[in-house]
Amino acid sequence: MSAPVILLLAMMLDAAFGEPRWLWSRVPHPAVLMGRAVALLDRKLNTKNGGIIAGGxxxxxxxxxxxxxxxxxxHLGGIAQIVIVAILLAQRSLVQxxxxxxxxxxxxLGDGRRAVAMIVSRDTAQMDQSAVARSAIESAAENLSDGVIAPIFWFLLGGLPGLIVYKAVNTADSMIGYRTPRYERFGKTTARMDDVMNFVPAxxxxxxxxxxxxxxxxxxxIRKDAAQHRSPNAGWPEAAMARAIGVxxxxxxAYDGKMQQFPWVGGAGARTIGAGExxxxxxKLWQAWGMMLGLTILLASLG
Structure with missing residues (x-):
């Protein structure tokens, strides 16, 4: 079974069933296992004498x-790969x-704040309706890249090893790729690797x-807005989404109680927004997914 055929079936499986709670309430999700591995490496190698070399x-x-x-x-075969790839994609769970x-x-507004707090790291307690909506839409755009398109890209490029390496690096970046006293040096290599692996997918x-x-x-x-983003990659899907829906x-x-001024992305769009946006x-998430599905069908037919 070719990689595009495996991917095609995995994409449809993920879109249909998403993350089955009954399964992940009984066994740890692969992302959880990856997180535990990163945490172990952090404890063992990120000591007082650690730094860029230890992080590398x-x-x-x-x-x-x-x-x-x-x-x-x-080596488990095509059926097993379909299931594994479906588990490592996140289209349906992102939409949900x-x-x-x-x-x-x-x-x-309180319910909206509580829901968005599940998917963003910024402060949500004082958000108004528009800030909640913006946060959700930004998360949608960025996670479409990180959670769907990038895994697809790396599976097509490197098979299951490529996909799992990407997911491991992306998980590590979310844990140690921060500019804090503990991770400024230790997590720097991981953060740069994540930037490299997301360059094309974004x-x-x-x-x-x-x-x-x-x-x-x-x-x-879009390119000009993306260049102002603090991430070299996240600005691309966000800027495209802003213009796609006119916001x-x-x-x-605010982060950690401090208000920070970031440039507007798609600044000419609507700033008073809500559930409809x-x-x-x-x-747009489903349209992008459909485009990727069409490309995968094309690759499968050529293969």
Missing amino acids: AALAILIGGAWFIGWALA HVAAVADGLRIS RLTCLLIALPAGVIGMLDE ALAGPR IEASIR
């Missing part, structure tokens, strides 16, 4: 282990988490959002 060693161990596990699992914010906002995600939305002619504006994203937000972003 941790990353090398993580990548080597992930590659070996992927290589071993790939973002939709929960829209549903929450329709009940009350821009591919941008195109997958922009094309069906009819805003591909705004690529120059302004980013802007001021979140639902519009969900439609």
